[in-house]
Amino acid sequence: MTPAQSIPRARTIEWQVAGACNYDCSYCIQSREYRRGRPRREQLERAIATFAELPGAWEIKCSGGEAFAHPLFMAYVVPELMARTPHRISVLTNFSATHAELMEFARQTRGRLAVFSASLHLESVSAEEFATKAAWFQMLLDEDTRFVVNQVVLPGREDEAARCRAVIEGRGLRWFPQLYKVDGGVAEYPSPAALIPLVGRRPTSREANVAPSYRGKLCWAGVDYFVVDKDGDAWACRTAKRYGEGALGNAFDGSLARALAPQPCAYDICPCTVPANRGMIEGVTGGAEVFE
Ligand code: SF4
Ligand code: SF4
Secondary structure (H helix, E strand, C coil), X not given: CCCCXXXXXXXXXXXXXXXXXXXXXXXXXXXXXXXXCCCCHHHHHHHHHHHHCCXXXXXXXXXXXXXXXXXXXXXXXXXXXXXXXXXXXXXXXXXCCCHHHHHHHHHHCCCCEEEEEEECCCCCCCHHHHHHHHXXXXXXXXXXXXXXXXXXXXXXCHHHHHHHHHHHHHCCCEEEEEECEECCEECCCCCHHHHHXXXXXXXXXXXXXXXXXXXXXXXXXXXXXXXECCCCEEECCHHHHHXXXXXXXXXXXXXXXXXXXXXXXXXXXXXXXXXXXXXXXXXXXXXXXXXX
């Protein structure tokens, strides 16, 4: 039986290139204790060698902590990924990298940069300053690279998010709301009336990072999608990791082994939009575009 598949599956790795971050946002979903650590050069080398051996074409989505804050990200990871693997690269960043670093990143990844997600954190930068930098950077990118500005919409501060959205969209940029997550689910919002104009009544994974349940649906997480954490441990998906399940070995010690076949989802919550937007979940139309 061929399961319903509404968008093509795009093989994707979410790689936490660094645990550490150069920001310390009060609303960070990662605890300060967890937000530490940067893999060493030899660990990065082994991870890249592991990714190079994967069959076919993948998208490697680099995140953190903050990837650009790892001194080896621009000095080693990006050039090695480009030189030693055939894969495309994406990045989720707080966009604190310097203009020089961003120019160099755009140059090195030209033709192979899939998605660049820049997260706006008002505790560290103003919306106006961010928008100016983002508008400049977007001009450096290929037309088929998707550039998006993410922002966490904090409960009770929807007006602030709406103002930022106007600033970002006023520069011709795409703005993507991130719902605030607690314990793997979406936080309570005091005023749905304030939230709906930002994310819609029933947002899809294209419109916001909702946390639906896909329990029972066939899912290719572990086969054509997996996450690699800052310690090199690979997991079928983030929810599986939360439950200590779906372990796929380690990318630093060469023991990474993908699952052989898709399995029905065993969880009540799927907080990440990437599996839905990359066509991993039977019958889920994340949309032809991906923004995260
Ligand atoms: S930039 Fe992101 S990872 Fe860093 S502290 Fe802020 S929310 Fe956390
Ligand atoms: S549907 Fe979501 S939570 Fe379920 S296995 Fe797939 S990625 Fe994990």
